[in-house]
Amino acid sequence: MPxxxxxxTDPACSASWAAEPRLRALLLEFxxxxxxxxxxxxxxxxxxxxxxxxxxxxxxxxxxxxxxLDPRLWYDGPPRSTFPACMAVKAAAEQGREAAGxxxxxxxxxxxxxxxxxxxxxxxxxxxxxxxxxxQRFRVDIESHAIVxxxxxxxxxxxxxxxAARERGLARxxxxxxxxxxxxxxxxxxxxxxxxxxxxGDHSYEExxxxxxxxxxxxxxxxxxDVLAALRRFGRMATPEVETVCRLPGPRASAELWRLAAEWxxxxxxxxxxxxxxxx
Numbered sequence: 001m002p003x004x005x006x007x008x009t010d011p012a013c014s015a016s017w018a019a020e021p022r023l024r025a026l027l028l029e030f031x032x033x034x035x036x037x038x039x040x041x042x043x044x045x046x047x048x049x050x051x052x053x054x055x056x057x058x059x060x061x062x063x064x065x066x067x068x069l070d071p072r073l074w075y076d077g078p079p080r081s082t083f084p085a086c087m088a089v090k091a092a093a094e095q096g097r098e099a100a101g102x103x104x105x106x107x108x109x110x111x112x113x114x115x116x117x118x119x120x121x122x123x124x125x126x127x128x129x130x131x132x133x134x135x136q137r138f139r140v141d142i143e144s145h146a147i148v149x150x151x152x153x154x155x156x157x158x159x160x161x162x163x164a165a166r167e168r169g170l171a172r173x174x175x176x177x178x179x180x181x182x183x184x185x186x187x188x189x190x191x192x193x194x195x196x197x198x199x200x201g202d203h204s205y206e207e208x209x210x211x212x213x214x215x216x217x218x219x220x221x222x223x224x225x226d227v228l229a230a231l232r233r234f235g236r237m238a239t240p241e242v243e244t245v246c247r248l249p250g251p252r253a254s255a256e257l258w259r260l261a262a263e264w265x266x267x268x269x270x271x272x273x274x275x276x277x278x279x280x
Contacts, residue, residue: 002035003217008158008187010043011085011107011118014058015201016186018065020108021244022205023186024234026212027101028225028245033217034190038093038100040086040151041158041185044175047078054078058112059273066240068274069112079119083151085111088124090150091141095133106131109236113271158182165189168198191215205244227256228279231266236278 007023009016026034051074058071079085085107092103106127110116118124121142128138141147159182161171170184190197190211197211209219224247231237237245243253257277260266267280 002033003030003190003212003215004192005034005036005212006039006189007036008039008041008183008189009104009185010041010082011089011104012079012082012111013041013043013185014061014069014112015184017069017108017112018061018067019186019201020067020105020238021065021241022208024237024241025205025244026208028230028233029209029219030212030217031220033219034212036097036101038089038097038104039157040089040154041182042083042086042151042155043185044079044082046081051078062273066274067112067238068271068276070115070272072272073111073115073117076115077117079111079117081119084119084121084124086154087147087151088118088128088138088142090147090154091138091144092128092131092133093150094141094147095137099131099133103128103131103133109276113269113276162198164196165198168200169202170198170200190217227253227260228265231277231279236269236276238274238276240274242277 054074055071058069062069088107089100089104093100107118110118110127116123118127124142125135125139129135159174159180161181161183165171165183165187170187171181172184174180174182184200186201188199188208195215197214199208199211225233225245227242227246230242230245239254239257242257243249246253248256257266261268264280266277269276
């Protein structure tokens, strides 16, 4: 039986984007052994006032992680709220966990790398088409009361902080129109009430891996994937993701990616603070 994991996040959270290398390494190493449910935490009910501090926050996340980010979104035309994108991920989840993960990643890339204002139904539907979802079903689901209720349940869960999570330093003050406390984004809970482990975005991949194994998950017994295999699995990857997933530390991932680019086997897309890669 797979280990259940609940991943607390928001599509517009720069710290969650910075943690994508660890999330993808977890997905690859454990596969079906870890069954992830994405819990949408509602980072911002409403963005208002001077948002220039978010530019600094995003640049700090890029500096820490090496992940590509373009914070000019906050000057060009910021989203009014992250709630629509959160509800869109819940609508995508109606088509399965894999669809939810694929859609969440597409929305993250749109916000973080392409400066897309993803706070309207049409923009979110366009991302669903691009992520290979059933667009008609998505349109029906995103407008349903069931999705509003599902997102409301996620908000309540995110703002109910268990003692074990608090002990791990995973409580944060809610902001952007919300009151009280919430879980840090990202937070991942492995297991259930009979045995659970909590990790956050500040914890290393080894800590995530150890936590998953502590509640019964077993890693796949296979060698690290090469770069092309990883790109085929995930579609687009940033350089730090290739480093983590393919276990190519330091300059090795970048050197291998540019070697493949010189052979016209992979294609780079430059983002302000980094690069996204895909099969050419």
